[in-house]
Amino acid sequence: MDYAIRTEGLTKTYGPRAAVKDLSLEVPVGSVFGFLGPNGAGKTTTIRMLLGLVRPTSGTATVMGVDVSRQRSKLSSLVGAIVEVPAFYMHLSGAENLRAMALSAGRELPRAESDRLLEQVGLSHDGKRAVKQYSLGMKQRLGLAVALMGDPPVLFLDEPTNGLDPDGAREIRELIVSLRQAGRTLFVSSHLLQEVERFCTDVAIVQNGELRIQGPVETLLASRGIELRVSSMDRARAILNLPAAQEAQGAGPGWVLTEGADSAVPATLRKLLQADVDVFEVRPKRSSLEQLFFEATAAAQGGLRQ
Numbered sequence: 184m185d186y187a188i189r190t191e192g193l194t195k196t197y198g199p200r201a202a203v204k205d206l207s208l209e210v211p212v213g214s215v216f217g218f219l220g221p222n223g224a225g226k227t228t229t230i231r232m233l234l235g236l237v238r239p240t241s242g243t244a245t246v247m248g249v250d251v252s253r254q255r256s257k258l259s260s261l262v263g264a265i266v267e268v269p270a271f272y273m274h275l276s277g278a279e280n281l282r283a284m285a286l287s288a289g290r291e292l293p294r295a296e297s298d299r300l301l302e303q304v305g306l307s308h309d310g311k312r313a314v315k316q317y318s319l320g321m322k323q324r325l326g327l328a329v330a331l332m333g334d335p336p337v338l339f340l341d342e343p344t345n346g347l348d349p350d351g352a353r354e355i356r357e358l359i360v361s362l363r364q365a366g367r368t369l370f371v372s373s374h375l376l377q378e379v380e381r382f383c384t385d386v387a388i389v390q391n392g393e394l395r396i397q398g399p400v401e402t403l404l405a406s407r408g409i410e411l412r413v414s415s416m417d418r419a420r421a422i423l424n425l426p427a428a429q430e431a432q433g434a435g436p437g438w439v440l441t442e443g444a445d446s447a448v449p450a451t452l453r454k455l456l457q458a459d460v461d462v463f464e465v466r467p468k469r470s471s472l473e474q475l476f477f478e479a480t481a482a483a484q485g486g487l488r489q
């Protein structure tokens with residue numbers, strides 16, 4: 184497995200407090216990696232270290248094989264980032280802003296390239312309008328166009344949908360998926376677990392600067408049994424040998440939960456139907472990131488949280 188980003192024991196302390204503690208991350212090439220955690224968990228500090236903006240207190244981090252502390256000068260061609268909505272020249276157009284930003288970074292941006300960047304972020308038709316007329320979502324997309332200058336293989340987006348309305352957030356999500364399809368790796372920090380579940384391929388959950396869980400979304404949220412909505416819960420439980428009072432784990436009244444894999448569905452249905460128990464719905468019980476997060480953080484707090 185090739186990793187676009189890898190950290191080992193990454194730590195940043197401010198005075199007596201550790202903002203990030205002993206963090207070891209593995210971000211596969213071509214993934215959309217959700218970096219999740221509540222406010223103050225250490226997400227921004229981690230991103231700043233990975234961008235070479237903050238020096239780690241200890242530990243190592245590489246981006247596309249480049250050590251972020253020792254080879255900082257090589258990082259700029261490898262990464263693009265939006266850490267906050269960038270400060271634009273409000274009276275200039277989107278295209279003019281891109282050219283101005285490129286100039287301030289010491290290079291001329293050919294017209295064809297600014298057109299291509301605007302197209303990539305869905306701003307082709309608005310490139311000539313002044314940025315002061317842009318919505319927050321459009322400004323965020325223009326920020327992404329800035330991050331995409333030089334075509335870096337890795338993009339860092341810190342809370343990219345913060346403050347956006349549902350339409351703006353959806354546009355950013357679609358953009359993230361299309362940027363990944365072009366072969367990039369996207370490292371996306373967020374505290375919005377439900378939202379991230381929709382587009383991330385991999386996630387890490389951090390809390391108080393420490394890693395709680397990481398892995399591919401598909402594996403982490405794998406099926407945890409089968410839920411069936413039946414005409415008689417008592418009889419279904421007796422036939423399937425399920426413990427009584429199982430509602431707490433199931434989806435509520437009328438539903439029973441079996442531990443079988445998806446492949447056990449036909450045999451389970453046959454047993455119930457042969458015993459005259461009607462089955463109205465069958466579905467795999469999947470975990471959600473939210474559930475995973477509460478389980479992971481509760482374990483760290485000695486099981487205090489449900």
Ligand SMILES: Nc1ncnc2c1ncn2[C@@H]1O[C@H](COP(=O)(O)OP(=O)(O)OP(=O)(O)O)[C@@H](O)[C@H]1O
Nearest residue numbers: 197201202220221222223224225226227228229374
């Ligand atoms: N320059 C600094 N000096 C002192 N403490 C800091 C500094 N930067 C961050 N911290 C502290 O480190 C901890 C982690 O902050 P960080 O901003 O990385 O968290 P976050 O997960 O990005 O949170 P948010 O979602 O609120 O931005 C916080 O307790 C914060 O107060």
